[in-house]
Amino acid sequence: MEVQVSFKKEVNVKRIKTCIKVCDRFTADVLDETGNTVRSIEDEYVPDCFPGQHYGDYLELDIDIETGQILNWKKPTPEQLSQLLGEQDD
Secondary structure: OOOOOOOOOOOOOOEEEEEEEOOOOEEEEEEOOOOOEEEEEEEEOOOOOOOOOOOOOEEEEEEEOOOOOEOOOOOOOHHHHHHHOOOOOO
C-alpha cells in the first residue's frame, strides 16, 4: 500500500511575482490628491507605465509580502501619465 507523506518545511516567503492576463479588459480609476476620479479606464489595454513586458495584455507585478509594495514599479514619465489620463496627440 502506498502512503503519501508530506513534511512541513519552514520557508521565509518574501515576494509574490504575478503575471495576470487581462485580455484587453484592464480597468482602473485614476484619482487626484483628494480621491476624486479624474478618469475611469474600462476594458482597455494595460497602459505603458505599468512594469514588465506586458504587451498591453498582462499585469506583471512583483509584490513585497511584508510591506505590500510593488517592487518593480517605476514612477511614470509625463508622457506615460498623459496616456493614462487618455490624452492623445493630434
